[in-house]
Amino acid sequence: MSDSLLVPSASPTARGPSQPTVRAPVDPRLDLVAEIHRLRRERNAVILAHYYQAGEIQDLADFVGDSLDLSRKAASTDADVIVFCGVKFMAEVAKILSPSKTVLLPDMAAGCSLEDSCKPGPFKAFRDAHPDHVAVSYINCSAEVKALSDIIVTSSNAEAIIRQIPAGKQILFAPDRNLGAYLAKVTGRDMTLWPGTCIVHESFAERELAKLKARHPKALVASHPESAPAVLAGSDHVGSTRSILEYVLKTEAETYIIGTDAGLIHQMQKQAPHKRFIPIAGTEGPCACNACPFMALNTVEKLYLALRDMTPHLELAEPLRQAAALPLERMLAMSASIPAPAESAPATVR
Ligand code: 13P
Ligand code: SF4
Numbered sequence: 001m002s003d004s005l006l007v008p009s010a011s012p013t014a015r016g017p018s019q020p021t022v023r024a025p026v027d028p029r030l031d032l033v034a035e036i037h038r039l040r041r042e043r044n045a046v047i048l049a050h051y052y053q054a055g056e057i058q059d060l061a062d063f064v065g066d067s068l069d070l071s072r073k074a075a076s077t078d079a080d081v082i083v084f085c086g087v088k089f090m091a092e093v094a095k096i097l098s099p100s101k102t103v104l105l106p107d108m109a110a111g112c113s114l115e116d117s118c119k120p121g122p123f124k125a126f127r128d129a130h131p132d133h134v135a136v137s138y139i140n141c142s143a144e145v146k147a148l149s150d151i152i153v154t155s156s157n158a159e160a161i162i163r164q165i166p167a168g169k170q171i172l173f174a175p176d177r178n179l180g181a182y183l184a185k186v187t188g189r190d191m192t193l194w195p196g197t198c199i200v201h202e203s204f205a206e207r208e209l210a211k212l213k214a215r216h217p218k219a220l221v222a223s224h225p226e227s228a229p230a231v232l233a234g235s236d237h238v239g240s241t242r243s244i245l246e247y248v249l250k251t252e253a254e255t256y257i258i259g260t261d262a263g264l265i266h267q268m269q270k271q272a273p274h275k276r277f278i279p280i281a282g283t284e285g286p287c288a289c290n291a292c293p294f295m296a297l298n299t300v301e302k303l304y305l306a307l308r309d310m311t312p313h314l315e316l317a318e319p320l321r322q323a324a325a326l327p328l329e330r331m332l333a334m335s336a337s338i339p340a341p342a343e344s345a346p347a348t349v350r
Pocket of ligand 1: 065066067068140154155156198224226239240241242
């Protein structure tokens with residue numbers, strides 16, 4: 001990697017206009033599911049959903065996936081409209097990679113605590129204090145922070161991408177300190193970490209996991225790397241949402257303890273109905289939950305309204321979009337070795 005990967009320090013931060021969340025009344029007699037299917041066809045729209053969405057939204061989606069797979073789908077779709085059922089940074093990625101499409105997010109207030117923890121001003125100061133470092137940012141950040149970064153990663157491709165950075169190069173990692181610490185451990189790289197956390201994964205306590213393991217001694221534990229180091233140390237598998245799903249499908253245990261948002265269990269139960277999945281209960285921090293409160297803002301009704309009214313939609317000023325596209329395109333190029341989900345895997349494509 002050359003120093004040409006370092007972006008100019010004065011990256012653009014101007015955003016386009018944003019729209020308020022749709023709150024138009026809905027006729028209670030409407031069959032929302034039938035209406036969503038009709039509008040999707042009429043508008044040539046594709047519905048992309050993250051695994052943390054409510055089961056009924058996942059079941060309506062054309063494609064259900066993790067952050068990397070959803071980014072790839074958004075970059076390659078030939079639909080005119082992308083309805084992104086996830087959180088705002090994910091819909092922003094869709095707009096950055098597919099600027100000619102209309103990108104709808106059913107609830108524009110669907111944020112992310114990791115994004116909130118890393119504002120562009122302090123992040124720029126962090127970068128400026130480490131001018132020789134490569135800035136690797138987790139995709140859970142704003143378009144402005146992406147524009148100030150050299151490479152974006154997701155939990156699926158982060159390890160593979162870090163291993164491609166030449167050994168002598170020092171690395172800054174933002175905004176998730178748990179994922180950063182996990183990556184530093186598995187790759188042996190010295191990484192300077194931004195101190196952000198996910199309010200959902202941070203709430204999983206080691207003692208809760210210990211209790212569940214004592215109750216279910218034969219269970220296998222699969223956790224997302226945003227969880228605390230002690231939870232990861234007690235897990236049999238650590239990986240992205242897609243990799244957790246693939247792990248429970250390919251291994252033979254009867255019971256699994258799941259260290260991520262319980263929305264993922266919807267796909268597990270559909271694809272392995274004979275197995276039992278127990279989410280770790282969140283007990284610590286401001287969230288103390290195992291369901292992302294931001295993801296939960298999207299509902300079937302808001303999905304219908306978004307398609308009906310074609311709003312709220314993502315807009316980004318072109319200089320910002322272009323600056324944020326560079327590290328995202330680097331990510332896609334550097335993760336070419338990571339295959340898309342197999343036909344039999346979780347994604348449902350209609
Ligand atoms: P994935 O990249 O595994 O989909 O995770 C996204 C996320 O927001 C986890 O909290
Ligand atoms: Fe952000 Fe955590 Fe929600 Fe994922 S689960 S979107 S990291 S707040």
